[in-house]
Amino acid sequence: MKKILGFVCAATVALCCAFSFAGCGSAQVEYKISEDGTYYILSGVSGNQMALKECVIASEYDDGEHGSLPVTRIGSDAFVGCTSLTSVNIPSSITHIGARAFAYTKISSIEIPDSVTYIADSAFGACKVLKSVVIPSSVTYIGPFAFAYCSSLESVTVNAQVSEIYTSTFRGKYTFTESDVYSDAVLSSVTLPVTLEKIDIAALSYNPITDIYYGGTAAQWKEVKFCYYQSQASEDNPDEQEVVEVDLTDDEIASYMNQSYNARLSFYLLSSVVTVHCSDGTVVYSEGKATTHLS
Numbered sequence: 473m474k475k476i477l478g479f480v481c482a483a484t485v486a487l488c489c490a491f492s493f494a495g496c497g498s499a500q501v502e503y504k505i506s507e508d509g510t511y512y513i514l515s516g517v518s519g520n521q522m523a524l525k526e527c528v529i530a531s532e533y534d535d536g537e538h539g540s541l542p543v544t545r546i547g548s549d550a551f552v553g554c555t556s557l558t559s560v561n562i563p564s565s566i567t568h569i570g571a572r573a574f575a576y577t578k579i580s581s582i583e584i585p586d587s588v589t590y591i592a593d594s595a596f597g598a599c600k601v602l603k604s605v606v607i608p609s610s611v612t613y614i615g616p617f618a619f620a621y622c623s624s625l626e627s628v629t630v631n632a633q634v635s636e637i638y639t640s641t642f643r644g645k646y647t648f649t650e651s652d653v654y655s656d657a658v659l660s661s662v663t664l665p666v667t668l669e670k671i672d673i674a675a676l677s678y679n680p681i682t683d684i685y686y687g688g689t690a691a692q693w694k695e696v697k698f699c700y701y702q703s704q705a706s707e708d709n710p711d712e713q714e715v716v717e718v719d720l721t722d723d724e725i726a727s728y729m730n731q732s733y734n735a736r737l738s739f740y741l742l743s744s745v746v747t748v749h750c751s752d753g754t755v756v757y758s759e760g761k762a763t764t765h766l767s
Contacts, residue, residue, distance in 0.1 A: 499524040499554070503533045503543060511544040521553035531563035546573045548592065558601075562588070569595045571615070580624075586610045591618050600624060600645075607632045614641055616672075621645045623656045629663040636670045639700070644678035660743075661685070670697045682743045690750040690764050 499519040503512045512533045517524055534540040543563070548570035551557055557577040562569075564585045571592040574582075580601045584591075586608045593615030596602060602622045607614065611632035619625065620643035628642055644657025659679040664671075666687035686693050748755040753766035 501527060501529070503530070503535065504547075505535060505538050505541075506545075509538060511542050513545040513547045514543060514550050515547045516550050517554055522556050524551075524554045525556050526559040527551075527557065528561040529563055529566070531565040544568065546570055548572060550574075551577055568592075571595065572597060574599060584608055584611070589613070591615060593617050594620065597621055603627075605629070609633055614638070616640055617643065623658070625657070625659045627661045627663075628659065630665055631663075633665060633667045635667055637664075637668065637672060637675045639672040639674050640677065641672070641675045642679065643674065643676075644680075663687075666692065668696055670699050673698050673700055680743050681746055684746065684748045686748055686750050688750060689752045690748075690755050690766060693748055693750050693755055694764075 499517050499521055501517055501524075502515050504515040505512055512530075512535070514529060529546070530543050532540050533543050542565040544565055545568040546562070546566060550570060550573045551560075552572055552575055554577055557574075558579060560574070560577075560579060560582065562583065562585055564587045566585065567587055568590045569584075569588060569592060572594045573592070573596075575594055575597040577599055578601050579596075579599050580603060582596070582602065582605060584605070584607060587610060588608065589610055589612050591607070591611060591614045594617040595615065596605070596619050597617050598621040599619075600621070600623050602619075603624050604627045605619060605625065606629045609631045612634060614630070614632060614634055614637065616638040617640045619628070620640045622642075623645040625642070630637070642659065642662065644659060657679045659676075660681055661683045662676060662681060663685040664687070668686075744758065746757045748757070753764065756763045756765065
């Protein structure tokens with residue numbers, strides 16, 4: 473099978489995008505200037521989006537009018553439609569990854585640089601061949617559904633200094649029947665930071681998680697609040713989502729739990745036993761009960 477290599481050139485681009493193409497037509501990554509004129513945004517891909525297989529995102533760009541400036545944002549829906557995209561290099565100039573930016577692509581691995589502070593809702597949603605992800609400590613916000621439905625995801629390490637993890641952030645792929653819930657997800661291990669104060673009860677739902685590695689003590693883990701969040705459109709930016717915490721009564725939380733699930737953990741976890749590894753011991757959840765073992 474012939475492979476056609478296409479190049480996208482722009483005046484004084486410090487780092488151009490590199491592509492591999494298969495089939496007819498070509499694709500071109502597009503950049504636009506920010507409203508304040510101080511940086512560029514990777515706004516989308518034009519042409520034959522399905523032809524785009526690899527991309528090295530520019531760290532600087534010049535549109536011929538505003539001069540050479542850093543590329544600091546990957547815009548909402550930037551690579552949606554690029555269903556053949558398997559590899560992307562994110563430069564250290566990027567601070568913001570927009571909503572659904574890489575959703576439905578075929579990225580198998582991703583290195584999120586330490587410059588990134590914001591990962592919007594569904595940014596990597598339904599990346600079905602993504603196997604692992606490490607979220608760096610620079611990140612201060614991870615949106616709902618950010619890594620949802622990534623059915624090949626085996627491990628997640630959240631080094632981000634976040635205090636909250638929202639609804640369905642790492643939600644697994646699942647199928648409902650009249651009698652049970654079936655999942656194709658393989659996520660079994662999650663690492664969570666000591667800064668965590670709140671987690672949505674559905675943040676990890678429909679995954680066969682057996683081990684959670686937590687940066688703090690068992691006592692600190694027991695102070696983590698499980699709650700329920702709702703998403704709503706941002707007033708400042710309609711393309712982004714804001715999350716609002718909804719208080720749950722003890723009876724409401726209990727109603728989500730039965731002997732098939734794990735008390736005080738995200739409901740619909742598919743493992744019968746979940747072990748939380750803390751700095752001074754473990755907390756084991758089994759049949760709706762939690763047992764602490766200190767070292």
